[in-house]
Amino acid sequence: MALRFGPDVSTAHTDYGTVLLDERSGQYWELNPTATLIIETLLAGKDEAAATDALVVEFDIDRERAQRDVSELVAELRASGLAA
Structure with missing residues (x-):
């Protein structure tokens, strides 16, 4: 199933992966290159x-x-309310 972030989630790519910002709570998530490829x-x-x-390839x-x-990343993003 495809993933989409809620309207209050901002993303930014960095040299080390991706940062997600939950604008509702102000909480940041830092994703490593593996998680970045997944999302x-x-x-x-x-x-x-x-x-x-x-x-597997990368x-x-x-x-x-x-x-x-x-599976773990998707479950965690959905449980946190960041993704649907």
Whole structure:
């Protein structure tokens, strides 16, 4: 399932990944390059399987770990109210 951030979430790319700002609470989230690739893939309208594939190719990790990383990040972003 594709991902989208709420209207109160701002993003900024940095040399180290991506920073998310929840403008409602003022809380910042700093995402490493792995998490950045996941959200970029999902924000482009692709699903979690595509994000898993992207991690496997880009970071040469096993599929099980990549799938777990994608699922955990998406769950955390949704639980925090940052993403739908």
